[in-house]
Amino acid sequence: MDKLLEIRQLSILHKPSSTSLLHPLHLTVHKGESIALVGASGSGKSLIAQSIFRLLPENLKQNGEIFLDGLAITDQTVRKMRGNKMMLIPQSIDALDPLMKIGKQLTTLMNKEKNAQKLDTILEYLNLNHTVLNRYPFEISGGQRRRVLIAIALIKSAPLLVADEPTPGLDVDAREDMLSLLQSLKTKNNGMLIITHDFDAALKIADKIAILREGQMVEIAPIHAFCGKGEKLNHSYSRQLWNALPENSFWGYSHD
Ligand SMILES: Nc1ncnc2c1ncn2[C@@H]1O[C@H](COP(=O)(O)OP(=O)(O)OP(=O)(O)O)[C@@H](O)[C@H]1O
């Protein structure tokens, strides 16, 4: 499989205190692959997403190299890549422009004539009513805002999609819809990095799961390694996460 995103020796330093927030890690997303990045709150998941897009705040510094389709992502090249070759669905739903109506935010991204139909399809797909187009971000719900961010990502249909926590704030049905939507976006040419602390969601949509703990990637395992009591997993923390799932701990209790 061809490499789509290649992260080499990425580390992140907190400049004022010279402390390391992310220890050097390697991660490759091949074309046609979706990888979930799983870990507790504060483990460094969003920092990885921000480094790919070179959006880290001033007080942090990233080291290492990141390639998209063989091209290095640098301060110079990233502008042309963002929103075009790679899309970020950010964790914060405040990423929408508060002063611009939703419809305008969507249409500024597209070639009007050609994509008007595409917009209709996407709205329908995301179960978003056309009335949201005429509203400002503060006039729609959190779940709707998240779906608008996804609509923005879909309009651009970039080869790399990075979704930072796509499911919070969604009810059970909407969560299932979101997961099937992400699944349906997979093609043999694109790749996805899905960041979540919803381990169950990760198991449903990813081909591989990368597990982070306190700024360290402890393991990256294919989905089929998550079975039984986790014998196929290398790291005790991965097994712990796996065995903590409600359905697994039930069996754990009855056999131990
Ligand atoms: N600008 C910053 N300055 C200092 N520390 C930061 C900064 N941004 C993030 N951190 C720290 O880096 C660590 C990783 O943060 P990150 O946002 O990547 O966590 P996360 O895994 O995405 O968590 P969550 O699931 O809560 O979103 C945290 O301990 C956080 O406090």
Ligand code: NI
């Ligand atoms: Ni985060």
